Amino acid sequence: MARRADADLIEALETARIHPLWDRYRRITPIRPDAPDDAGVWRWRDIEPFATRAAREVAVEDIERRALILAHPAFGGETVTTGNLIAAFTVLEPGDRAVPHRHTASAIRFATRAEGAVTIVNGRRCAMLEGDLVLTPPMCWHGHINEGDDRTVWFDAANIPLVNALHANFFEPGSRADNAFWEVDEGDERLWQEAGLEAEGHAHEAAHSPKFRYPGTATRRLLDAASPGADGAKTVRYVNPLTGGPVMPSLDCYARRLVAGKPTRPRRMLCSQVCLAVSGAGRSTVGEETFEWSRHDVFTVPQWSWARHEALGGDADLFVVTDRPARESLDLMRDELG
Numbered sequence: 285m286a287r288r289a290d291a292d293l294i295e296a297l298e299t300a301r302i303h304p305l306w307d308r309y310r311r312i313t314p315i316r317p318d319a320p321d322d323a324g325v326w327r328w329r330d331i332e333p334f335a336t337r338a339a340r341e342v343a344v345e346d347i348e349r350r351a352l353i354l355a356h357p358a359f360g361g362e363t364v365t366t367g368n369l370i371a372a373f374t375v376l377e378p379g380d381r382a383v384p385h386r387h388t389a390s391a392i393r394f395a396t397r398a399e400g401a402v403t404i405v406n407g408r409r410c411a412m413l414e415g416d417l418v419l420t421p422p423m424c425w426h427g428h429i430n431e432g433d434d435r436t437v438w439f440d441a442a443n444i445p446l447v448n449a450l451h452a453n454f455f456e457p458g459s460r461a462d463n464a465f466w467e468v469d470e471g472d473e474r475l476w477q478e479a480g481l482e483a484e485g486h487a488h489e490a491a492h493s494p495k496f497r498y499p500g501t502a503t504r505r506l507l508d509a510a511s512p513g514a515d516g517a518k519t520v521r522y523v524n525p526l527t528g529g530p531v532m533p534s535l536d537c538y539a540r541r542l543v544a545g546k547p548t549r550p551r552r553m554l555c556s557q558v559c560l561a562v563s564g565a566g567r568s569t570v571g572e573e574t575f576e577w578s579r580h581d582v583f584t585v586p587q588w589s590w591a592r593h594e595a596l597g598g599d600a601d602l603f604v605v606t607d608r609p610a611r612e613s614l615d616l617m618r619d620e621l622g
């Protein structure tokens with residue numbers, strides 16, 4: 285093959301630590317987004333035995349968190365579930381305390397089998413009843429304790445891959461000897477429990493929601509009352525009560541009810557989605573793949589992948605966590621119905 289006319293120049297430029305755009309623009313400005321991953325699917329029946337093993341084989345006193353992170357192989361061994369997000373299940377045995385810490389990454393917990401567990405967030409006690417969402421916003425101190433008689437497991441998600449891509453992670457460990465950390469009640473969480481009411485004189489400067497716990501009972505009531513949206517599913521967004529916007533500047537959470545006999549319209553969004561099956565069962569087509577799921581299975585919808593969902597054998601509820609606000613703040617968000 286003939287040597288290209290600019291080969292000597294490109295070589296000289298590279299030696300001088302300068303790259304010619306004309307030689308590589310297709311690589312650095314692709315025509316359309318191309319997520320490295322396809323839909324990831326993790327079955328609760330496959331995860332549960334590992335939760336049992338981790339609980340038996342790893343002492344919580346020896347580690348930071350007993351969390352099993354769902355890692356998609358498309359990310360080459362990186363601890364990533366889908367673009368910008370990780371999802372996990374955390375396991376606590378009765379009496380276990382997961383040491384307090386805080387970090388710049390944003391995280392959420394969604395209670396699947398967590399009855400008896402409590403998350404303390406910035407000095408507020410947040411119970412973890414069936415279907416409860418608990419936020420652990422950036423730089424808020426948080427620790428977890430199982431006060432019940434049974435093993436607890438909940439679903440976690442965080443934007444650690446995004447924060448690491450921005451080289452913006454700070455992490456501060458807490459103390460295992462800090463007994464006062466655990467001796468708190470609901471505290472100021474009470475200020476945000478009454479929907480549609482705001483107490484005066486409680487300034488909240490942070491960008492995240494002032495409310496940390498979103499009870500599953502309220503979510504289910506609203507799903508019952510809501511009508512299907514344009515894509516055919518009932519969708520409830522968890523919002524910051526002060527702004528009506530997302531619960532955190534770079535994480536957004538939704539409860540979605542797939543109505544029996546009513547498959548959703550295909551939809552693609554320029555954000556990543558992790559979906560937890562909360563109740564019922566269903567079938568999803570994401571990109572080229574079609575798969576079925578049931579309670580407490582987890583699957584992903586990579587960015588800009590067409591996705592459609594249908595409930596099987598009755599209504600089915602999903603909990604969905606996305607990085608949508610991060611995309612919106614960068615003016616990158618697109619959302620299309622097919």
Ligand SMILES: [Fe+2]
Pocket residue numbers: 385386387391420426
């Ligand atoms: Fe954490």
